[in-house]
Amino acid sequence: MDAQWNEEAPELASRLPTKSAGTISTTDTVGNLGLEEDSPAKHTEDARKDRRYCCHWLRELYATFGNFIPFAVITYGVNQSVAWHISTFALRFYMKDVLLLDGATMGRLNTAAILPWNMKPFMGLLSDGIAIFGYHRRSYVIIAALCGLVSYILLGTVALPATALVVVMISINASMSTIDVIVDGKAAELTREVPRHASDLQSLFWGVSAIMGLLSSSLKGSLVEWFSPQTVLLGMTICSVSILLPALRGWLAEDRIPEARCCQVTLSQFRKHPSVSAVALLLTLVSTLLSTVQVFVTSKHARAIVTVACAIVVAVQSFRALKQITPFLGRTALFVFLRQCLHTGLGDTMFVWRTKYPGGPQLSPAQLGFVDCFGSLGLLVGVCIYNKFMTNWSFRRIFLTAQLFFFLAQLVEVVLVMRWNLLLGIPDFLFLVGDDTFGLMVSRFFYIPMCVLAAKVCPPNLEATLFATLLSINNLGWSISGFLGVTMCEVWGLEGDNFDNLPLASLVKACTTLLPLPLIFVLTPTFSPNDPVPEEGGEAREATTSQAAGRHESTSEATGA
Structure with missing residues (x-):
């Protein structure tokens, strides 16, 4: 919208009143007054159209994919962007100021705690091949959200030594990465079912992640200053609860496997x-x-x-x-x-x-x-x-x-x-x-x-x-x-x-x-x-052809010059 308004500015400037031999054109003056009255109204109307289009777009996505849309927004906006940016930031100050660790030790522990993010493909194959209580997705999300909830409570209430802290940090990263894998897999499945909304889904996910990431990055430093790092980490339990409750209510739609046992293994995905x-x-x-x-x-x-x-x-x-x-x-x-x-x-x-x-x-x-x-x-x-x-x-x-x-x-x-x-x-x-x-x-x-x-x-x-x-x-x-x-x-x-x-x-x-x-x-x-x-x-042939074409084009331009 702002870009469109700026592009119109030169055109409006060309229509301002002009002086000619000490006079001002009446037509120009009237036109200018009309523009001055209409421009704010037009700007407001365009903004309303943009808001209506955005709301219509979100309603259309919700009508097509149901509760998966708000669940994905919570996943990418709250559980990943907010929880990831704020918790990792607070943990660094917790290790520096509370545990009094040096930079080298903090680097070893923080890098070791990233373990679950390197296991995402295996977690995807695991969820596809092993159903827990008859579900390939919902059960994993609930277990992951519970792990995150317990981990944040421990960080916020107990003074953990360095070794125990790494275990809890791995649990938090496992919670985030597992939910990320599950939602990514569900999005890929829905994209195949409704391909016309493939770009819309990705735009929604990346947009929510970017907006919430910027918001959390701008707030996390002030939160650590206003409260202690442990208090901030305890507050991150809200992020895990925001995932746990919708998962329990079935927002991540999935049909239960008939007559499923507690743990049902299917190896076809591994062999494929x-x-x-x-x-x-x-x-x-x-x-x-x-x-x-x-x-x-x-x-x-x-x-x-x-x-x-x-x-x-x-x-x-x-x-x-x-x-x-x-x-x-x-x-x-x-x-x-x-x-x-x-x-x-x-x-x-x-x-x-x-x-x-x-x-x-x-x-x-x-x-x-x-x-x-x-x-x-x-x-x-x-x-x-x-x-x-x-x-x-x-x-x-x-x-x-x-x-x-x-x-x-x-x-x-x-x-x-x-x-x-x-x-x-x-x-x-x-x-x-x-x-x-x-x-x-x-x-x-x-x-x-x-x-x-x-x-x-x-x-x-x-x-x-x-x-x-x-x-x-x-x-x-x-x-x-x-x-x-x-x-x-x-x-x-x-x-x-x-x-x-x-x-x-x-x-x-x-x-x-x-x-x-x-x-x-x-x-x-x-x-x-x-x-x-x-x-x-x-x-190699294509590269040679491209280079030859480039030389021919350069020669043609030089000849024309």
């Missing part, structure tokens, strides 16, 4: 796609092993060796499985995974430095919350830039450009650590806003093209499982980079209140972002996201 099922099982086993090692093994060398070995196993086996769908998908997924692994992060060490270290920015929770809010805006901006300018680029050009920009984003962090931004007169808060927004914006340039490629080559009825597998591979790569980053912090002595080697570690971290550059030329396709996927032997 054995390669993808094997990857899902592998991701689950590797994630469980990594989380266990990071929590209970004290030797940093042993942890590093296990982490690297797990990364190699996942890279080889996931490539072998996904290349059976198409070699292009296998190689692209391998690149995205290796790129994530090679980008070692300092994670919670930087969080402690930003909030606690006397020589650091010493940001308040409210300021950090607003930084994250702008980071969410960066994600949206990244999507817009990709859709506007990059869809006709080749995958190789997209990844190469994004990786170089990502390297620049890491150099910005070096500037912050060295405190050079203060010499330039840029406050820490504004500098962090730009850094976070830019970094998250660039991250979209990696994941969106991979999803586009997966959508083009995905076999029928495998959409939800394949996308969950790709997302879990990406998440596991992030976990491995986090574990390697913790090891790097321990090697550089960035433990406790010691941040002497932080500038050097930050510079090394920035340089690691250059390591994936050779992989781009080996693993990524040369055709664009808008092109049809060529045969395996035809990619």
